[in-house]
Every structure is written in C-alpha cells, then in structure tokens.
Amino acid sequence: MLKLAFRNILRQRARTGLTLAAIALGVASLVLSGGFVEDILVQLREATIRSQLGHLQIYKRGQFASGGHHPYDFLIESPETIDRAVDAVPGVVARAARVSFSGLISNGRGELPILGEGIEPEPEARIGSAISMLAGRRLAAGDSFGVMVGEGLAHALKLKLGDSVNLVLATREGAMNTLDFKLVGVFRSLSKEYDARAVRIPLRAAQELTATSGVNAIVVLLAATNQTARARADLETRLPPGYEVKTWQELADFYNSTAALYERQFGVLQVIILVMVLLSVANSVNMTLHERTPEFGIMRSLGRTGRDVFRLAVLETALLGAIGAAIGVAVGAVLAAVISAIGIPMPPPPNSESGFTAAIQIVPTILAAAFAVGLLGSIGAALLPARHLARTPVAEALRRGV
C-alpha cells in the first residue's frame, strides 16, 4: 500500500511538485517566523535578566507581597547566612545585595522623585551586563559617594558628569536624611520608565542614607537561564525559614506581557499558514483524487472496501505532507542560518530607547510544530475528498473513466 501510494504521488510530478512547494513554503515560513519571534523573546528575556532582575531574587518573606511599599520592614539583617546558601547552589555566577529606597534628587536646578538602589558595584557589573553606559562609567568599588543615574533622569535635570547631586529621603525612624553624591555615569537599561527615575549608589552609602544595616534583596545570576527552576528549588531547601525566592519570570511583568503579545501574534500567523497550506493542498488533492475516481473504482471492484480506498487516498496525501514539511523544515533552517549570519536590524522595542539586531533561532520545538502543521494540514485537506471517493458508488466511479 505504501509502495502504491508512493508511485501514485510520483506519477504527476509537476502537480506533486507544486503541492510540495506550497506545503514547504508554509512550513518554512513558520520555521522562520517562529525562530524570529523566539529570538526576539530570548533577547528580551536575557536583556531583562541582565539589566535588572538577575535570575533569582531573595527577599524576606512578605516584602514581595507588600509591593515594596515598606522596604524597611523587610530588611535582611544578616546577609552572610544567605550568601553562604547561595554560594552552595551550583550554577551561580554572581550574587549582589541591594538596598531599595525612594526619595528625591536635586541639583539646585530642580527636584525629582527617584527610585534608588544601593548596589555592590563589582558583582552588579556582572549581573547588569546588558545595561549600557551612555556617559561616564559604572560605579566602582572605590566610589564611596559616586552615583549613576538613568538616561531620562539625567536628561530631565540636565546632569553632566562630575556634577554634584543631593539625595533626600526618610530614614526608617522617619527622620529626613541627605547626602551629596558625584555623578560618575549615565546608563540606559531596557526600560525607559525605569531610566527616568533610577538612581544607583554604593550599598554602604545607601545604608548610611537610610540608617539601616540590612539589605532588601540578594540578586543571583546563574550561568544559564534554563537552570532557573532547578536553582530556585535547590536554593529554597538551603535558605533558613523566613525568606522567599522569586524568579526573573515572576518579576518581569514587561517581559511577560510582551511575550504573551508576540506569542498571540505568532499563534494567529500559525493559523493563517495552516489555513493556507490546507487550502492549497486541498485544491490539488481534490483535483488529483477526482481525476482518479475510476482508479479507486477499480480497486473496489477488485474487492477493496471504501475504507481501503479512503486510507490509500489519505496515506498518499500524508506522504506528500510529510515530504513537503521535511523540505520546508530543511529550507527554513538553512534560511534561518543564513539570515542570522547577516542579522536583521530592529527598531527599539516598545518602552525602550535602543534598537538591536535580531537573528532567527533554530529551535527543535518550533521545527517540530512547523512540521506538524504541514503534515496535519495536508491530512486535513485530504479527509473530505477521500471520504467523497469512498462514498462514490463503485459503478458510478467506474463510469467516470469512460
């Protein structure tokens, strides 16, 4: 039966070729668009992780639920025990403590509300590798009272490198506290919104400013993003009670909504291509099977049932679908590699200032899904005409041949 099916699809080479081309084109475009979306999402994910979030963040239990409104209530007073637990987890590349605060920044010309972070410069430089410096440099270990601010903030206050700025905030006890800092750098992260209010100062200075000795969060960077779930589980068993671990995905609202948007769009694209494959295959399959009605009549006159005929017709189209889909996957993968080598210049994503270069990822699950669309689309296209064939009365099927 397989042999018969193969020969049947080889009989009309031109038409088989056209059908294969339609299937392959659809599948290849799925491979390309899927790989493109995947690449954008991976880039966005890595940028999100490597500009702000790290892979994991450890808080005192309750801080996350409080929405960060009472940072002083959830201080980690002895980060050393946490550090030991983190260092025991395999795959950890860097960890950094952060103190969060909110307050005002002023330079004499104006005042703006800020979201401040006290950071450890060295590990933070490794975690924040996706943060680009527009001017000056990152905070360094020796900067006791240096400050780096986000692009939007620097622009609003017309700050220049070397300018002195003043931070004002309320301490834990409610007293106002203020310190002067010298601007060492202006940075751009992934989020324009963040850059409009972000101020980073050394951890020590932040602790002095807020008059605390603890930290709010410990940020952990792993060697690879796919280790996140395992590292989190591992870390949770090692942490003393009273702490919680959040993954980047739980913290990355922007990434999550962007990913959902892209995936929805890609889903629609997939449906469109599925319908396209279905229609073009249906057309040629319908014609081929219709022309061969007498042939299927012969088979049944020789003792085959309608079911046998149905199966042969569907098998032939399934073969076409499988071959077409395989070609499509191969072509798509090759094109993806070529396009990736050249690169696709992209405009800045929403809420972002800098463009980037996209590539096309070759992902096994996308290849498999594209193949499945090609195969299932073809089989789907064959079902109706095949059923019609199986139901055509034998005598009538044979008459068509005369």
Added chain:
Amino acid sequence: MAASNERSAANIVHSLPKRYGAIGARSRHPKRVLVRVENVSKQYRLDDQLVPALNSVNLNIEQGVFMAVAGPSGSGKSTLLNLIGCIDTPTSGHIFIGDQDVSSESPDQLAPLRARTIGFIFQTFNLLPVLSAEENIEYPLLQFKELSAAERQRRVRRYLEVVGLSDFAHHRPNQLSGGQRQRVAIARALVVHPKIILEDEPTANLDHKTGGRILRLMRRINRQTGTTFVFSTHDQRVIDMAIRRVDLEDGEIVRLGVRVGKEWVYAMERVIDSAADSEEDDA
C-alpha cells in the same frame, strides 16, 4: 522449468477444475445455477428524474457458460453486469450468487465476495497505471492473507503465461498495447480463481483482430477451467463467438439464445412470460 511452464500454460487447471463437455450439450442438461437474477429492476436518479435502466429482469446463469449480453447502448447491459458483479444494488428484486442473496447488501459488505468470486474486465482495461503488469495481476491477491508471497508470485507468473505476457511482466500499462492491456486485465481477473468473470464491452476498444484473439483466449480458458464468462457487447461478430446470448432492449430481456454450430436457436419464453405478466397487470 520452461517446459513445465509451457505445459501448465497449455493445460490450465486451477481450483475449479470441473470440465464440461460441449456447451451445446450442456444446455440440454442444465448444470448448477451460479447466478439467479429474480425480477430485478434498477432505476437511476439523474438530477430529479428517475431513469429506468432495467425492468423486471429474470435470468439464470449456469456455471461454466460463455455468455454474451447483447443489445444497443443504453439497453441496460452494463447495469446488469454491475448488479451481478455486486458493485451496484438493484432498486427491487433479488440477485443470488450461489446461494447468497446479494441484493440487500452494500457494495462494501460485498467486497470480500467480489474479491474471491468475481473477476471484472472492462472496456477501458482499467489497470492501475502506476503498477507493472505483474503488480496489477498481483494486486487483487494482496488482500488474501492466506497466500504467501511465494504463492502469489507463482500464480502471477502462471497467469502471465496463460495470457502470453511473460516477457512483459515489468511493463507499465502505458507501455503496453490495447490488446496486451486487456490480456493483463484477464490475468488479473483469473488470478483470484473466480467463479464468474464479468466483462463490460471487453473488445470495444480493440481492433477486430485483437478483439477476436482476446475472445478466443477467453473461450479457451472457459473451456479448460470451467470459469463462467459473461460479457456485454453490441458487436455481432463478438456475439457470434459466444455460446449463449441474452438480448436486452430498453432494460428488458427480449430473447435468449443458444448457438448450435453457426446458427442461433432462440428461446422466446421470457418475452412471452413478461408479455403475459403485463397483460395480467393490465387486467
């Protein structure tokens, strides 16, 4: 090996090895009835109109006959063959193949019966174009699970030889002449060892010489194996090669004939019967 093949070609005896004497003699001593057609009518629906194709046909086909169904086109020949061949179902009446009433079963239910009891040969040869001669002949055997591949091959080779196409086993239908294609079709019909072979205008697409050869081949097989042959035709020369004839006109049997030497002897009972029937109906 070659010698034994020649012998088997000259003396084909398979699972139905009954031999009959002269057909003329048999008509006087009727053999077992293979097919009974009882009061069968068939109407087709064309758009909204019912078109009568057969009207109250009664016919017995005895085992081993070599019978022509004669009549102009549109007289119902093909319909009658299709009904006997279980690829169509009658509107009313009954058809028995052996003792089985096939008139109420669907073509799919009758597929096994078609596979083992009936062989078809068509005007347009109707070979599967992507299969070689050999594979076409083997095709109906593939559904017989009890046959080993070796046994299938043996049968295929034997019938290729019977129809004289051993040298063309690997040719595709489009590489064969019309006569050769019809020989493949005959071998394909014979290979399942059917009780009856039904042929719809088997020579209509062949020239007279080739058609004559094909008919003589079939007659030889009929004589040697006792396989029943029923073929439809409107060609007088073809009719004259049959031993029996059934003449159809407008969906009704108008006469039955038996050939004695070169002359046809007609029995008109059926016509008289149906005339009597219609008189009764009128009364």
